Amino acid sequence: MKQDKIRNFCIIAHIDHGKSTLADRFLEATHVIDKNSAIAQVLDDMDLEREKGITIKSQAIRMIHNYQGEDYILNLIDTPGHVDFSYEVSRALASCEGAILLVDASQGIEAQTMSNLYLALDNNLEILPVINKIDLPKADVEGTEHDMTDIIGCNPEEIIKVSAKAGTGIVELLDAVIEQLPPPKGDLESQPKALIFDSYFDMYRGVVILVRMFEGRLSKGQRIRLCSNGREYDIEDIGYLGLKFQPQQELKVGEAGYIIANIKEVADARVGDTVTSARNGCLQALPGFMEPKPMVYSGIFPINGEDYEDLVVAIAKLKLNDASLIYEKESSAALGYGFRCGFLGMLHLEIVKERMLREYNIPIIATTPSVRFNIKLKNGNDIIVYNPVDFPDPTVIDNIFEPIMDTEIIVPTDYIGNIMKLAQERRGIQKNIQYIDEKRVSLHYELPLIEIIFDFYDKLKTVSRGYASLDYHFKEYRLSNVVKVDILINGEKVDAMSFICHHDKAYNWGKSVTETLSEVIPKHLFKIALQACIGGKIIARSTVNAMRKDVLAKCYGGDVSRKRKLLDKQKEGKKKMKEIGSVTVPQEAFLAVLKADRD
Numbered sequence: 263m264k265q266d267k268i269r270n271f272c273i274i275a276h277i278d279h280g281k282s283t284l285a286d287r288f289l290e291a292t293h294v295i296d297k298n299s300a301i302a303q304v305l306d307d308m309d310l311e312r313e314k315g316i317t318i319k320s321q322a323i324r325m326i327h328n329y330q331g332e333d334y335i336l337n338l339i340d341t342p343g344h345v346d347f348s349y350e351v352s353r354a355l356a357s358c359e360g361a362i363l364l365v366d367a368s369q370g371i372e373a374q375t376m377s378n379l380y381l382a383l384d385n386n387l388e389i390l391p392v393i394n395k396i397d398l399p400k401a402d403v404e405g406t407e408h409d410m411t412d413i414i415g416c417n418p419e420e421i422i423k424v425s426a427k428a429g430t431g432i433v434e435l436l437d438a439v440i441e442q443l444p445p446p447k448g449d450l451e452s453q454p455k456a457l458i459f460d461s462y463f464d465m466y467r468g469v470v471i472l473v474r475m476f477e478g479r480l481s482k483g484q485r486i487r488l489c490s491n492g493r494e495y496d497i498e499d500i501g502y503l504g505l506k507f508q509p510q511q512e513l514k515v516g517e518a519g520y521i522i523a524n525i526k527e528v529a530d531a532r533v534g535d536t537v538t539s540a541r542n543g544c545l546q547a548l549p550g551f552m553e554p555k556p557m558v559y560s561g562i563f564p565i566n567g568e569d570y571e572d573l574v575v576a577i578a579k580l581k582l583n584d585a586s587l588i589y590e591k592e593s594s595a596a597l598g599y600g601f602r603c604g605f606l607g608m609l610h611l612e613i614v615k616e617r618m619l620r621e622y623n624i625p626i627i628a629t630t631p632s633v634r635f636n637i638k639l640k641n642g643n644d645i646i647v648y649n650p651v652d653f654p655d656p657t658v659i660d661n662i663f664e665p666i667m668d669t670e671i672i673v674p675t676d677y678i679g680n681i682m683k684l685a686q687e688r689r690g691i692q693k694n695i696q697y698i699d700e701k702r703v704s705l706h707y708e709l710p711l712i713e714i715i716f717d718f719y720d721k722l723k724t725v726s727r728g729y730a731s732l733d734y735h736f737k738e739y740r741l742s743n744v745v746k747v748d749i750l751i752n753g754e755k756v757d758a759m760s761f762i763c764h765h766d767k768a769y770n771w772g773k774s775v776t777e778t779l780s781e782v783i784p785k786h787l788f789k790i791a792l793q794a795c796i797g798g799k800i801i802a803r804s805t806v807n808a809m810r811k812d813v814l815a816k817c818y819g820g821d822v823s824r825k826r827k828l829l830d831k832q833k834e835g836k837k838k839m840k841e842i843g844s845v846t847v848p849q850e851a852f853l854a855v856l857k858a859d860r861d
Contacts, residue, residue: 265516266445267332270474271390272339272354274378275364280394284364284426285323285340291432292325292336294505322460322472322518324502329440336439337503337518339459339474350460352381353534356550357459357474357518360388360443362435365410367393367401367423376729379413380672388443391416392435397425412701446476446516453544454478454486456513456521456537461528463582469525472503473537474518476548481512485540486523489547490532494540495523528582556588556604558611558715559648561629561758562618563600569624570599576622577601580614587614592649597627597758602649629758633711636663636739650760653746656797663739665711671722672704673730680725681705688713689764708737712744712763747772747801750793751779768794772802780804 275281289295325336339354355361361382365375382389391410396403407418422438424431455477464470480486480500487494499522501509513519525531536547564573581587588604605611611628618624634648638661647653669690673681675697682705685692690707697703709718714734722730747768749759759779763771772794779792783806790806817825 265448268335268337268446268516269360269439269443270337270339270358270446270516270518271360271362271439271443272358273362273364274351274355274375274382275394276366276369276375279364279366279369279375280426281340281364284362284394284424284432285338287426287429287432288325288336288338288436289323289505290429291436292327294323294325322503324504324508324518327436327440329437334440335517336436337474339518350533351378352385352550353457353459355382355385355387356534356548357457358385358387359446360390360439362390362392362439363410363414364392364394365406367395367403367406368398376413376731380731389414389416390438390442391421393421393423394426396423397428397430448475448477448515450479450515452477452515453542454480454537454539455544455548456480457548458531458533458535458537459518460533461531463528464522467499467522469522469528469531471521471523471525471531471537472518473513473521475513475515477515477544478539479512479514480521480537480539482510486521486537487540487543488531489536489538489544491530493530495525497521497523528584556586556606558605558631559602559633560605560611560631561592561594561597561600561602561649562615562626563594563597563629563758565625565627567598572622573600573618573624573626576618576624577603579622580617584614586610592651594629594651594758597629600626627758630761631715632762633665633715635665635744635762637661638663647762650746650762651757653760653762656745662742662744664742664744666708666737666740667711667714667734668737669707669709669714669732669734670704671707671730671732672702673726674701675703677726677730678703678705681722681730684718684721684725685709688718709734710740710742710764711736745796747775748795749775749779750791750795751783752790768796769801773804776802776804780806785809 273281273284286295322337322339325338326333327336328334339357355378363375363379363382379389391414393403393406393410395401403423407421410416410421411418422431422435424435426432454475456473456475458471458473460472461469480497482497482500484497485494486497499507499509500511500513500519501507502517502519507520510519513521521537534550536544538544538547562573562577564570577587577589581589586606587610589601591599592602593599603611603614605614615626615628618626630650632648632650634646637645637647637654637659639645639654639658640660641658645654671681671685678695682692685705685707688709690709690713693706693708695703695705719732722732743765744762745765745768746760746762748755748757749772750756759775761771761775776792776794783790783792785806786809789808792804792806793800794802817828
């Protein structure tokens with residue numbers, strides 16, 4: 263089909279604004295699925311995606327829509343909506359010429375809508391504004407329309423109003439996609455150039471890569487090269503993306519489809535990489551490729567020690583499907599053998615944990631996150647530490663260098679004060695302020711990575727009512743006064759709860775963790791001391807009071823000395839129990855430490 267009959271587009275929206283439901287209506291209107299299909303959110307094929315109401319993996323599908331008597335190919339590239347997956351979103355956007363900006367009439371414009379809109383504008387996408395859920399009783403269509411005209415600068419009559427659930431306005435929206443979004447550009451006779459916007463592992467066929475052709479053509483049997491690592495493969499199968507694969511002889515410029523080329527690992531076919539011909543291929547890759555940046559480093563351990571071997575197999579299989587997951591083996595005195603992993607964010611960590619439980623039936627515990635430190639010892643040696651357990655004794659340390667990030671925060675001007683206060687609390691050094699327009703401002707800070715990885719995202723969204731977006735990249739290692747804080751439960755160190763933080767924040771963080779633990783650890787028959795310490799110095803303490811047993815319940819009448827005797831006997835028993843009794847630490851305690859307030 264000619265290039266001018268193709269439209270590549272995506273839907274950008276905040277979580278729960280109806281993106282997956284709208285995609286279902288598109289599939290029904292173009293007869294890809296039956297209207298009576300029992301499955302909702304067809305493109306969200308994980309149970310976890312349907313339950314949480316989010317898209318975790320990007321999806322893509324090809325539809326054919328008849329407009330004014332002619333067939334048009336519509337390639338819908340579905341994108342994740344959560345901030346943790348913003349790199350996948352950016353690559354999906356780069357594969358399109360246009361985007362449907364979907365806003366919920368009952369909730370208005372929210373954080374990720376704005377963030378993804380700016381990503382789309384950075385990629386020079388044509389924006390098609392759409393208001394969804396117009397049939398809801400609390401829908402504020404006029405207010406939402408006013409906000410969208412302010413932000414995008416469009417006329418109110420250009421905004422299309424739909425109800426994805428009821429199916430209202432769907433055909434008109436598909437017509438508007440053809441009328442208003444541009445067809446793809448590119449030269450069929452140029453050297454082939456294709457962008458990988460997603461890849462996943464198939465048990466029987468190896469890695470399946472989903473690509474958008476920007477130049478030339480790729481054919482079945484052709485030898486291809488991946489630009490980032492220079493590896494070469496032969497195309498075994500190539501075709502279009504329906505609900506099932508539609509094999510073809512070739513993919514041409516402007517088209518989106520799949521390639522299977524006997525690639526063994528997803529890490530070899532990274533999202534954002536460029537695919538070209540091995541012979542006479544393109545010399546310059548498509549821009550924008552980068553390695554995913556883990557934000558949270560945490561240890562994961564099986565709750566049951568005997569599950570370790572299964573965990574080894576499970577994490578290797580999960581890695582095949584999730585190239586952004588980074589891991590290596592580690593051991594803990596409290597938790598046994600496990601892995602130290604790098605995650606994109608807290609949601610990514612929760613999803614990996616949940617998938618371990620559902621897909622492989624392995625319940626796991628996640629430990630307190632950390633970052634990488636360069637430590638210079640007094641004997642002249644240099645060591646690298648990113649696990650608190652490996653932190654050396656303070657007496658042998660000469661200097662500690664922590665990673666500093668160049669951070670850019672884009673936020674509406676109304677929230678500048680809140681953001682500045684938050685950045686100051688997190689040891690941020692302000693570099694400059696740039697006004698993007700009269701409503702948006704870009705704040706540049708140098709922030710320690712240890713201050714970003716805990717709950718900085720959450721706090722940023724809270725103080726800006728969800729409108730702030732954050733980007734950062736590594737700048738340098740800088741001299742810092744950081745310390746290791748150990749957590750003691752009943753006098754015993756729990757290495758999995760140890761963390762590294764700046765000396766000035768050690769008391770607040772330690773107090774926050776002990777107080778959080780005191781709420782989560784159940785009462786025992788003896789008092790439990792929860793302490794935070796630096797070396798041998800206790801800096802914070804909370805107590806879990808003993809569970810009281812009424813030993814006087816059966817004692818009635820008689821002299822008071824009888825009651826005293828029973829109470830003294832109980833007191834002795836409690837004292838002995840405190841010395842020999844063990845504290846049961848529930849799994850929730852490790853998660854509570856992870857989410858403790860870090861201000």
